[in-house]
Amino acid sequence: MLLDLFASECEGRRISVTTLCIASSVPSTTALQWIAILVSNGFVEREDDPDDKRRAHVSLTPKGRAAMIEYLRNYLGVETPSP
Incomplete structure (x- = not known):
């Protein structure tokens, strides 16, 4: 989920809760639980669509x-430049 959100942000796309649930390839109830956990831990935020209340x-x-950037740096073996 975090990688999908990171990639969509880099591409300038917004992701709906439904789209994120489908992309996670798990049952919707499981995906919704993970979204709630990520929200409660401060990694993601939900925002109601002002044009469509559903x-x-x-x-x-x-x-x-920041967590995704750090993860990707570690995964790719990229050093963080020193100031």
């Missing part, structure tokens, strides 16, 4: 973005 979007918080 839909909400999910996005990374600054904490979630």
Whole structure:
């Protein structure tokens, strides 16, 4: 989920809760539980769609973005430049 949100942010796309649930390839109830956990831990935030009250979007918080950048740096073996 976090990687999907990170990639969509890099592409300038918004992700709905429904789209994120489908992309996670797990049952919707499981995906919704994970979204709630990520929200409660401050990695993502939900925002209601002002044009469609049935839909909400999910996005990374600054904490979630920083965690993904750190994860990708470690995964790819990229050193963080020293100041």
